[in-house]
Amino acid sequence: MGIVIESSVWEPKTSLHIFIFVANFLSIFLLPNFSNKTLTPFDHGTSPSFLRFQRNFLLIFIFASGMEGISSVCGEFELAYYGVSREQMVVHLCVGYLVAFFFSGFLGVLCDLIGQKKACLSFCTLHLLVGIWRRITLQPSVWVANICLSLATSIFSFCFETWMAVEHDKLGYRRDILIDTFWLMTFFESASFIGSQVLANWLLGSDVGKSVVAPSIASVILAMITIIYITKCWAKTPQMAVFKEYRMSFYAYIFCVFWILWAPTLVADGREVHLGLIFPCLLGARMLGSTALPWLTSGPSSIRTEDYLVYAFIIMGLVLAVVAYDYQEIGVLVTLFCLFHACAGLILPSLARLRTMYVPNELRGGMISLSLAPANAAILFSLVQGGYYRNIGNATIFAFASLGLFGAAGCMHVLKRWGKQPYENGHKL
Secondary structure, three states: OOOOOOOOEEOOOHHHHHHHHHHHHHHHHOHHHHOOOOOOOOOOOOOHHHHHHHHHHHHHHHHHHHHHHHHHHHHHHHHHHOOOOHHHHHHHHHHHHHHHHHHHHHHHHHHHHHOHHHHHHHHHHHHHHHHHHHHHOOOOOHHHHHHHHHHHHHHHOOHHHHHHHHHHHHOOOOHHHHHHHHHHHHHHHHHHHHHHHHHHHHHHOOOHHHHOOHHHHHHHHHHHHHHHHHHHHOOOOOOOOOHHHHOOOOOOOOOOOHHHHHHHHHOOOOOEEOHHHHHHHHHHHHHHHHHHHHHHHHOOOOOOHHHHHHHHHHHHHHHHHHHHOOOOOHHHHHHHHHHHHHHHHHHHHHHHHHHHHHOOHHHHHHHHHHHHHHHHHHHHHHHHHHHHOOOOOHHHHHHHHHHHHHHHHHHHHHHHHHOOOOOOOOOOO
16 A cells, blocks of 8 residues: 655745835835825936936846846756756866956956946847857857856946946936935846746747757847947936046955855745746845835835845844744745845945945946955855865855844944945935
């Protein structure tokens, strides 16, 4: 007599997706009724040229986010299709972060020297080459693709923000409207990742053997469109910096390895989880968090950036502290992860605003890329010790990440005490 083992499947309710969508909609379209500004985020009234500039840049950024999203969604699937084992996947991730660790600082300084437009074109070119490489070979060199995509991700993390800030200043637009573009970038980046997941799943279809290269074709098309659009819409950007201007110190920040550990944490109790349905919830929460920024900065009671960032980092630290305690109720974990991403959606554009206040644009790319070095080193250490050798558990990694976020809150508090007049400096908003 056989034994039948029933499997328990957990998936988020449809009402959660609907709630996040409606919350994003209301947050955006109710803002003008409660804001000190009478203008919507998409209509600043400054000039038609600004609207044209903002929409052109956001369209380019959406295409770039789509390329990043397709490569991240299909990367692990492609490795599994070609028979790559789990240990080999961890090795490939380690190589990617090792490349990012050694070249991220150099790339940021180089991009500041050659200009951000050329850096963005380099990002598109890397995705184009990888897509073509995957299309013309039956089993592409995973190492080459992994290295190229790691470099592209490093460039993506700083070049588009820096390019937008430089172009914004060069065209003479007011800096008090720059913050809207920052949170719109975070909003559309998350939306592009969701769209990339839908597109990749549709392209893969049922015949995996024939459609495994389809996402690469989509990435090639997006890269070509973006290259043409950048070339046609923007004139040549002059060189922004000289090498001697880099005789200065840079601050670094610590970023947790959440995206590597969230899936293993959810399935730790043995139940089957539809991660593809949870992923849009997390990104939707990040979109909702980004829409909270204009409410805090231009709402009925405007709040100083350093003030709410302290609480946002503390909340993220508490969330990871609960996860580190090895709590395994999936519904509560998904709620905590959504809260974590909502805070991340608020923090990312807020940090971009602080960089505009304190960092010269000609050094912006180098500062961002150099600050990624300790983050890449921490992720690399976690992958080697936790993913490959299994010397430390996920709970320990989450605990250290929680301490790092509490440390970030402390640093933000110190920055707030040092900056008694936060908006009265060389970068007036």
